[in-house]
Amino acid sequence: MNHVIEASKISLGYRNDEPVITDGDMRINSQDFAFITGKSGSGKSTLLKSLYGEIALRQGELSVCGISMNAPAGAKLNTLRRYIGIVFQDYRLINEWTVEKNVMLPLLIGGFSKSVCVQQAQKLLKHVKLLHKADRHPLELSGGEQQRVAMARALAHNPVLLLADEPTGNLDEYSSDVIWSLLKSAREHLGTTIVVVTHRIPTTMGSNYKHFFLESGVLYEVS
Amino acid sequence: MKSLKNHFSVIFPLIVLLFSFQFTRGLEVIVAEYETRITNEYSIIVVASKTLEEADIARSVPSLKAMEEVSPSVILDRLKGDISTQNLSLLQLSLPKFYNLKLSSFPSAKALSKIKSDLERMDFISRVETFAKTYDTIYRILVIAKSMAYVFMGLIGVISLLLMLKQMRIWVLEHKERMDIMTLFGAPFWMKSAVLYRLAVVDSFLATCFVVALFYVMPSVPEIASAAAAIDVIIPAIEPLKEGGTLLGISLFFALVSVSMVMLKVKRETP
Numbered sequence: 415m416n417h418v419i420e421a422s423k424i425s426l427g428y429r430n431d432e433p434v435i436t437d438g439d440m441r442i443n444s445q446d447f448a449f450i451t452g453k454s455g456s457g458k459s460t461l462l463k464s465l466y467g468e469i470a471l472r473q474g475e476l477s478v479c480g481i482s483m484n485a486p487a488g489a490k491l492n493t494l495r496r497y498i499g500i501v502f503q504d505y506r507l508i509n510e511w512t513v514e515k516n517v518m519l520p521l522l523i524g525g526f527s528k529s530v531c532v533q534q535a536q537k538l539l540k541h542v543k544l545l546h547k548a549d550r551h552p553l554e555l556s557g558g559e560q561q562r563v564a565m566a567r568a569l570a571h572n573p574v575l576l577l578a579d580e581p582t583g584n585l586d587e588y589s590s591d592v593i594w595s596l597l598k599s600a601r602e603h604l605g606t607t608i609v610v611v612t613h614r615i616p617t618t619m620g621s622n623y624k625h626f627f628l629e630s631g632v633l634y635e636v637s
Numbered sequence: 638m639k640s641l642k643n644h645f646s647v648i649f650p651l652i653v654l655l656f657s658f659q660f661t662r663g664l665e666v667i668v669a670e671y672e673t674r675i676t677n678e679y680s681i682i683v684v685a686s687k688t689l690e691e692a693d694i695a696r697s698v699p700s701l702k703a704m705e706e707v708s709p710s711v712i713l714d715r716l717k718g719d720i721s722t723q724n725l726s727l728l729q730l731s732l733p734k735f736y737n738l739k740l741s742s743f744p745s746a747k748a749l750s751k752i753k754s755d756l757e758r759m760d761f762i763s764r765v766e767t768f769a770k771t772y773d774t775i776y777r778i779l780v781i782a783k784s785m786a787y788v789f790m791g792l793i794g795v796i797s798l799l800l801m802l803k804q805m806r807i808w809v810l811e812h813k814e815r816m817d818i819m820t821l822f823g824a825p826f827w828m829k830s831a832v833l834y835r836l837a838v839v840d841s842f843l844a845t846c847f848v849v850a851l852f853y854v855m856p857s858v859p860e861i862a863s864a865a866a867a868i869d870v871i872i873p874a875i876e877p878l879k880e881g882g883t884l885l886g887i888s889l890f891f892a893l894v895s896v897s898m899v900m901l902k903v904k905r906e907t908p
Binding site for chain 1: 818828
């Protein structure tokens with residue numbers, strides 16, 4: 415089986431503080447849709463950050479897209495990040511850039527021509543129903559709209575893996591539906607592996623997903 | 638307004654740096670010109686009891702360029718009315734030989750003193766007049782001014798670099814959020830810092846244009862030109878393309894080094 419994410423006995427924490435996660439195993443295969451749930455402060459976001467190298471691993475083994483995250487640095491980390499798409503809880507859009515340019519970011523980093531970037535950005539903005547706001551700046555949009563832009567940006571370069579941190583946490587029903595349908599579509603049509611950190615798994619997901627739970631610093635799969 | 642202030646915080650130290658560099662270069666040219674002029678005008682007078690050969694003098698004075706005998710006829714002509722022709726002929730016979738020595742370069746005070754003592758040691762030479770004090774004073778002032786300009790330029794360079802580094806840190810803070818987001822999407826170093834490099838290039842270009850324009854106009858300002866003429870100095874005009882290119886190179890070097898130093902620090906601190 416081709417594991418996109420493989421974690422074994424991992425320990426994670428911030429600087430010299432006590433570890434947030436003391437033990438965890440996780441295996442996510444290509445095209446899986448996985449949820450990570452747990453109480454507030456249980457370390458869900460910390461775990462997600464370790465998957466794209468924002469937090470270093472303390473112990474154990476972790477590989478993402480075949481790249482070991484035990485001591486990733488420089489070019490290796492940059493390469494990994496170009497394979498993945500990230501949706502942050504606080505959106506993290508570049509406020510000085512237009513919505514369209516924000517969506518183009520991963521493509522610009524990937525070295526695509528401007529015409530390709532614009533075409534792809536417009537296609538995704540149409541999917542998230544924000545094409546009419548392509549020339550606006552993020553601060554001119556509502557929270558739900560900003561999250562949809564962030565989702566479009568995360569999918570712009572057809573990533574192998576998409577990591578989303580509470581993508582519908584503060585959204586209205588309409589925006590939430592748009593986000594979930596986009597995630598499902600990315601998995602079905604692009605073969606993207608999806609990992610979502612959330613408090614609640616939407617009922618529309620059915621049963622075709624993996625579920626990992628974090629409790630008292632221990633990560634385990636819910637069968 | 639804030640953006641203008643940010644640009645000015647880089648442009649100002651660059652202008653000061655380029656001004657001090659160009660000022661020092663100008664001073665170098667003035668000193669070199671003055672050196673050539675006083676070398677051409679300068680001569681040593683030697684009084685000898687017999688005819689001297691140029692080759693003999695050249696052995697003691699390697700920088701000798703030319704030697705010519707000074708005819709005493711001008712002085713004797715003045716005395717024609719006061720003394721008899723016979724006495725005048727006797728005086729002419731008893732007069733020593735006067736020589737004017739031209740040098741290929743203007744010697745330092747120490748070298749001049751050595752030339753004088755070497756000449757005085759020679760047989761038949763009774764007197765050597767170097768007129769050292771007259772020429773040496775202004776020359777020394779210019780050399781001191783040139784040395785001070787070098788020290789001044791060095792200090793300005795260090796202070797400018799520190800000021801620019803400080804401004805670059807402010808730029809980095811302003812662009813930090815954007816750079817952090819780009820880092821999370823795997824942007825290479827050059828792409829994250831492209832904006833800062835672009836700002837540095839634009840500011841270098843603006844600072845260079847200002848300094849070139851200043852030095853282009855300065856020699857033709859009547860007050861400055863007349864002040865320079867009063868001390869017998871010609872302010873050299875700047876060559877916009879050649880010297881402007883050098884100035885642009887210097888400002889680019891300083892601005893880009895500042896950006897790189899700050900960005901490399903950011904790179905080390907970013908996960």
